[in-house]
Amino acid sequence: MTSTYVLLGLMLIVYIFWQQRRQDERATQLAMQLCQHHQVQFLECARQGYGWQQGKGLLARYQVDFSGDGQSRYQATLTMRQLRLAHFEMPAFKI
Secondary structure (H helix, E strand, O other): OHHHHHHHHHHHHHHHHHHHHHHHHHHHHHHHHHHHHOOOEEEEEEEEEEEEEOOOEEEEEEEEEEEOOOOOOEEEEEEEEOOEEEEEEOOOOOO
16 A cells, blocks of 8 residues: 555656646747747746746746847746746846
C-alpha cells in the first residue's frame, strides 16, 4: 500500500513538472509573437513566480526581456492562466 502512494506521488510530481514545461514553452511562444506584433526584438523569457488572484485562480508571471533599438534592454510582464494569456504589460521604450 505504501509503494502505491509513493508511485502516485511520483506520478503527480512528474505531471506537475511536465505541465510547467508546457506553460513555459507556451509563454515563450506568446512573448515572441507579442514582440513581433509590437515590432521589437525578443531577447528572453523567464518565469518570475506564481500568484493567486481572486476569481482567476493560480497565475504564472513571466519576465520578458526585449529591445526596441538593438542596444537597450527593457522588461515586460506576461501573466498566464494555465496555457492562456491573462495579461501583458509592456513599458515605454526607446525606438
